[in-house]
Amino acid sequence: MLETLTTTKVAWAIGLLALTWLVRFFMRLHFQRSLVKGLPGPPHSYLFGSLPAVTKVVMQQPQGAAPQTYMQCVKEYYNLGDYFYFDPWPMGPPIMAIFDVDMANQVTMRSPQIPKHPVIADFMKNFGGPGNLVSSEAAEWKKWRSAFNPGFATSYLMTTVPMIVEECDRFCKQMERHAKNNDLFRMEQATTKLTVQIIGKIVLDVDLQAWQGQNPLLQAFKSQVRWQKTGAQFQPSELWDIRRPIIQRYNNWKMDRYLSARIEERFASREGRGKTRHVVDLALEAYLKEVKGTTGDTDKVKGLDPEFKEACISNMKTFIFAGHDTTSSTICYAFYYLSQNPEMLAQIRKEHDDVFGPDPDAVGEKLRQDPFLLNKLDYTLNVTKEVLRLQPPASTVRAAEPGFTLHDPETGTNWPTDNLMLWPANVGMHRQKKYWKDPHTFNPTRFHPSNTENNTAAWIPFSRGSRNCIGQELALLETKVILATIIRKFDFAAAYDELEKLQGDGSGYPCATEGIQTQFGERAYQIQLGTAKPCEGMPCRIRAREGL
Numbered sequence: 001m002l003e004t005l006t007t008t009k010v011a012w013a014i015g016l017l018a019l020t021w022l023v024r025f026f027m028r029l030h031f032q033r034s035l036v037k038g039l040p041g042p043p044h045s046y047l048f049g050s051l052p053a054v055t056k057v058v059m060q061q062p063q064g065a066a067p068q069t070y071m072q073c074v075k076e077y078y079n080l081g082d083y084f085y086f087d088p089w090p091m092g093p094p095i096m097a098i099f100d101v102d103m104a105n106q107v108t109m110r111s112p113q114i115p116k117h118p119v120i121a122d123f124m125k126n127f128g129g130p131g132n133l134v135s136s137e138a139a140e141w142k143k144w145r146s147a148f149n150p151g152f153a154t155s156y157l158m159t160t161v162p163m164i165v166e167e168c169d170r171f172c173k174q175m176e177r178h179a180k181n182n183d184l185f186r187m188e189q190a191t192t193k194l195t196v197q198i199i200g201k202i203v204l205d206v207d208l209q210a211w212q213g214q215n216p217l218l219q220a221f222k223s224q225v226r227w228q229k230t231g232a233q234f235q236p237s238e239l240w241d242i243r244r245p246i247i248q249r250y251n252n253w254k255m256d257r258y259l260s261a262r263i264e265e266r267f268a269s270r271e272g273r274g275k276t277r278h279v280v281d282l283a284l285e286a287y288l289k290e291v292k293g294t295t296g297d298t299d300k301v302k303g304l305d306p307e308f309k310e311a312c313i314s315n316m317k318t319f320i321f322a323g324h325d326t327t328s329s330t331i332c333y334a335f336y337y338l339s340q341n342p343e344m345l346a347q348i349r350k351e352h353d354d355v356f357g358p359d360p361d362a363v364g365e366k367l368r369q370d371p372f373l374l375n376k377l378d379y380t381l382n383v384t385k386e387v388l389r390l391q392p393p394a395s396t397v398r399a400a401e402p403g404f405t406l407h408d409p410e411t412g413t414n415w416p417t418d419n420l421m422l423w424p425a426n427v428g429m430h431r432q433k434k435y436w437k438d439p440h441t442f443n444p445t446r447f448h449p450s451n452t453e454n455n456t457a458a459w460i461p462f463s464r465g466s467r468n469c470i471g472q473e474l475a476l477l478e479t480k481v482i483l484a485t486i487i488r489k490f491d492f493a494a495a496y497d498e499l500e501k502l503q504g505d506g507s508g509y510p511c512a513t514e515g516i517q518t519q520f521g522e523r524a525y526q527i528q529l530g531t532a533k534p535c536e537g538m539p540c541r542i543r544a545r546e547g548l
């Protein structure tokens with residue numbers, strides 16, 4: 001009797017729970033579907049939202065293509081206008097994708113700022129943590145941004161050029177070895193080592209030993225990128241891998257331990273060192289200033305406040321991640337596009353001949369003596385800008401307060417944004433015919449001031465407004481130094497047709513040779529691995545130029 005009663009009760013309880021879950025699910029479904037109902041966008045169904053319509057488009061893209069590229073594909077496929085809404089719930093939040101410069105500016109340049117969408121904080125959990133600059137808001141963000149700005153001022157960055165040159169020399173040596181052995185290798189792995197070395201010195205004043213590959217911080221970072229939820233999985237089954245949270249926590253613990261020791265070390269040795277603009281020292285300086293404000297005396301500060309230390313670690317992680325990932329792919333794509341356009345390659349080499357003289361080996365020394373020679377590399381800068389137009393590695397997403405609308409300057413309509421993720425879709429905006437002549441063609445001269453056929457206001461790889469990329473000057477500077485030191489020494493050739501030979505090389509890349517292989521007509525389409533990167537790590541061969 002007791003048993004029957006208990007079984008019945010349990011059955012009722014389960015039934016009630018299931019019913020409650022179903023009611024809540026349908027209430028949520030109704031709410032989500034009503035957000036974009038009747039608004040411009042791809043076909044939308046009550047039950048499945050925009051998922052079937054978007055899936056149709058995704059199926060026509062290469063497997064693993066970066067999600068940020070889908071916006072433009074959806075726009076093209078359904079012939080949509082300069083903004084559209086779509087609703088992938090329960091796979092993700094409803095989105096308003098924006099391709100119009102004016103409307104994108106309403107999102108990024110508004111004062112007070114429109115906050116970051118919560119997906120950014122979620123993404124940054126594993127590359128930052130509480131208080132990181134990318135996802136923090138309001139006073140906390142302002143405090144850190146003002147503390148770090150001096151480390152990215154152009155005048156200061158010029159003093160880092162000799163260090164960047166030194167790392168480029170090491171990169172060149174590695175390329176020489178690859179050329180000599182006629183190696184087939186993945187360029188992204190090499191450029192990542194280079195940019196990691198540079199950012200390690202900028203942020204922590206430390207040699208991260210990326211060339212040797214044994215640093216615990218880097219090993220943890222690499223694993224963290226690989227285990228990231230969005231897009232990093234080459235196998236869909238990895239999405240449900242129960243080891244993910246454990247590995248992510250372990251990686252975070254390893255990174256935190258390494259950085260904590262470094263921060264303590266810099267704190268302890270601060271007096272002997274004096275003022276520097278390494279990011280870690282700028283954080284400590286801001287902390288000591290704050291303490292001085294409350295105690296009037298920093299000499300008495302014997303240790304670091306745990307809250308400060310946590311935020312400091314978060315920011316160091318963020319800078320190391322944001323400061324290498326994006327620049328590394330930019331360099332790869334620069335090699336790629338130049339190799340495909342011999343006349344542009346000749347033009348950039350001529351600019352380097354003109355600025356540095358005929359001997360490519362002399363560039364390093366000349367730059368050490370006069371870093372401002374970089375300001376003469378107009379064409380090189382335009383090449384970098386054009387690379388970032390076609391292959392922007394990152395973008396921003398925001399969430400406005402209730403009632404905020406976006407104004408369409410052409411029709412005068414105010415469009416709702418409540419509960420939506422606002423996405424100025426730079427991949428798409430950079431490929432709009434209304435802004436760019438032959439938008440899918442690589443053409444650096446479109447950035448020449450005399451060129452009036454393009455609207456460069458639609459170039460937003462670093463986003464805009466007060467939350468734009470703090471590291472943009474460094475990224476452009478680095479890319480210029482790297483191109484100046486290397487592009488005359490080697491001929492680069494992408495080797496996607498030899499991909500199967502890299503099978504089992506331990507890189508983790510899938511070596512996918514089946515199915516759709518291009519996007520926007522490009523074999524080196526973007527995948528999501530941390531930020532957006534060239535697929536398969538850009539397999540290539542490199543040859544030392546004859547006569548040099």
Ligand code: HEM
Binds near residue numbers: 116474
């Ligand atoms: C080609 C290279 C780079 C690209 C395309 C890029 C792109 C971006 C974009 C689009 C944002 C805006 C994100 C948003 O508003 O949500 C951003 C922010 C940021 N970037 Fe970069 N970035 C690059 C290089 C760097 C470098 C070298 C560093 C560090 C030294 C860096 C550090 C940051 C940080 C800390 C933020 C957050 C700024 C803030 O919210 O105040 N980035 N980046």
